[in-house]
Amino acid sequence: MYIIEQFQTFTYNKPKDERLKEKLDPISVLANLALLPFKEKESRLTFWSDYTICIQPPNQIIPQSITRTLAGQSREDLDIIGIAVDKVTIWHKEANCPSYENLFKNAIKGLDTLIDMYTEKKSGLTVAALKYWKILMENGAAEKKQKNDEQNVEDIKFTDDERVKRIWKSNEIGKLDQLLKEIYDTKLQNQKAYNEIQQLELLIMQKQVENQKIWYN
Secondary structure: OHHHHHHHHHHHOOOOOOOHHHHOOHHHHHHHHHHHHHOOOOOEEEEOOOOOEEEEOOOOOOOHHHHHHHOOOOHHHHHHHHHHHHHHHHHOOOOOOHHHHHHHHHHHHHHHHHHHHHHHOOOHHHHHHHHHHHHHHHHHHHHHHHHOOOOOHHHOOOOOOHHHHOOOOHHHHHHHHHHHHHHHHHOOOOHHHHHHHHHHHHHHHHHHHHHHHHHHO
């Protein structure tokens, strides 16, 4: 019965929106990526047709490969990372706000986790793509520094729905940054770190619910 229910769930969640990946909250994509080093080995990013993204662990009753196939996903869908990097680079060139740069740096650590995993699987093209997006992240952080004094954020012409950009307020980005810092500092050595991961995951889910409301309305 459980397997049937799971099959129905994943079939229902099969992405139908061709622009789905472009409509995901990019901050949530990078935040989930930053959490990957603290998850089970071979955990992966998974996104659904309700405009949410999460980390899928490898050990489930239904194998990860089957659930991803039922959901219409493949490793090519990792380009959601490139889309997220492009958006965050454009959106958050704000002066005196290092939290965005730190988000890139922590997301790069998660990207390194994916690179190691796909290198072990000898997935050459996937590894090459991941390394390219890593360069984009490094350049995104550096570009923010270079352009802080050259361009006011109000002058940027945003091509995406302005409401998506406004999901995360600056103080919430700061909270996300602080939680990630504390998680990386403790390295899961005590219960406090696990509590902080839960806080961060709840914050990410809250923002994804706000993103859902934008596209469903």
